[in-house]
Amino acid sequence: MxxxxxxxxxxxxxxxxxxxxxxxxxxxxxxxxxxxxxxxxxxxxxxxxxxxxxxxxxxxxxxxxxxxxxxxxxxxxxxxxxxxxxxxxxxxxxxLPRPWNAAQLAAKAQTYPDGKDTGAWLANRGDWSKQVPACTQCHAAGGIGVGSQFPAIAGLSKTYIIEQFNLWRHDQRPAGPGQVMGNIAKRLAEPQIEAVATYFAGLPQAAVPQASGATP
Ligand code: HEC
Ligand code: HEC
Missing domain, CATH: 1.10.760.10 (Cytochrome c-like domain)
Structure with missing residues (x-):
């Protein structure tokens, strides 16, 4: 560059x-x-x-x-x-500055989430029976994103996240580098997608109040 x-x-x-x-x-x-x-x-x-x-x-x-x-x-x-x-x-x-406090959000990462919380488990541990790695392996602890290719996903709306998975499932959004998101979306069951979408949508609220007054 x-x-x-x-x-x-x-x-x-x-x-x-x-x-x-x-x-x-x-x-x-x-x-x-x-x-x-x-x-x-x-x-x-x-x-x-x-x-x-x-x-x-x-x-x-x-x-x-x-x-x-x-x-x-x-x-x-x-x-x-x-x-x-x-x-x-x-x-x-x-x-522009991120709409939440990245350091506090990253600190929310759960290495050993409650196994009964499907969303938290998928996010932090993955589902290896379906060859799905933990979301945080690519999207970082707390879903704050990594570098310029792995977007942040924390605090996106649940509806938006589910919609993106549906697009990938129907080949209506490019599958991402190495087909990564296309493959993941097709391997997960709908209740898993809903659970992990709920988890990431709620993460900023759970971690910290919305960073207020952040100006560009
Ligand atoms: C192996 C790496 C990898 C893993 C694991 C991964 N992702 Fe992704 N994800 C990506 C990449 C790369 C993109 C960007 C795709 C593109 O460039 O089109 C992406 C994009 C996304 C987006 C779109 C964000 C937006 O702003 O539209 C969502 C939502 C998402 N991932 C959710 C998840 C969830 C939930 C999991 C876990 C079940 C997960 N990802 C696991 C690599 C990964
Ligand atoms: C009328 C409302 C509206 C306007 C105006 C608008 N957008 Fe969007 N934008 C959306 C919606 C809705 C989505 C989500 C699309 C989806 O669900 O896939 C989106 C998604 C995006 C995305 C994908 C984000 C991601 O995380 O993957 C980018 C990039 C984007 N818009 C950039 C722009 C830019 C740049 C402009 C101005 C030139 C713009 N938008 C104007 C409504 C709007």
Missing amino acids: LALSTAQADALLDQGKQIYTQGVSGTPACVTCHGARGEGSAAANFPYLAGQGGAYLEEQLKALADGSRQNPIMKPIASALSEPQRHAVATYAAS
Whole structure:
């Protein structure tokens, strides 16, 4: 990757911020649904974008535009963005502070969860009878994400998480590097998916009150 000068990096963030707050080609601005700080809305099933890896976000915008990830709301919006615009807005969203306190959330990781709590068990231990590793092996302790390819999943809404699994089960979202999420989604039973979605959706509330007043 080419190193950007500070001025170039600032210009990219400015361009991204403009797209984020004003939209392009008459499509609604990102801020309308994903929030002023990229925090999303769990109640409305709009995922947070703040602090997700730039490469991940850019890849999702590409898939939403070409329809390999199916979503009727995002399709026209992602399609209106040029490749450089996708890069700029993804870079901007990635630069925003996460909507929760990552250190406190990571400290919530349970090495030995209650075996009766299917969601906590799957998240932290996996289901090796189905060759499903612990979610936290890739999404980090507390589901806070790793690097630019493994998105954070803590605090996404339960409905949104289940919807993503359904997309993978029906080949309506790219399966991820090495088919990883496609395989996992197809191996787990519906009650397992529901349980693990409930676990990650509730994690930030369980760990800490929502980080308030975080400004970009
Ligand atoms: C009208 C509401 C709305 C607007 C405006 C909107 N989005 Fe979205 N966005 C959504 C919804 C709903 C989803 C979840 C789609 C799904 O369920 O797969 C989403 C998903 C995404 C995702 C995938 C996130 C992830 O974690 O995988 C990205 C990236 C994204 N939007 C970026 C943008 C950008 C950039 C803009 C502005 C150019 C924008 N969105 C404008 C509603 C909106
Ligand atoms: C071997 C690594 C790996 C494991 C294990 C794993 N994931 Fe993932 N997950 C990924 C990758 C990589 C992506 C990004 C996919 C992409 O780039 O399209 C992802 C994406 C996701 C997303 C989409 C996030 C968003 O914002 O749309 C959800 C939800 C998710 N995983 C949940 C889970 C759950 C729940 C488990 C455990 C049952 C799990 N993952 C286990 C690697 C993994």
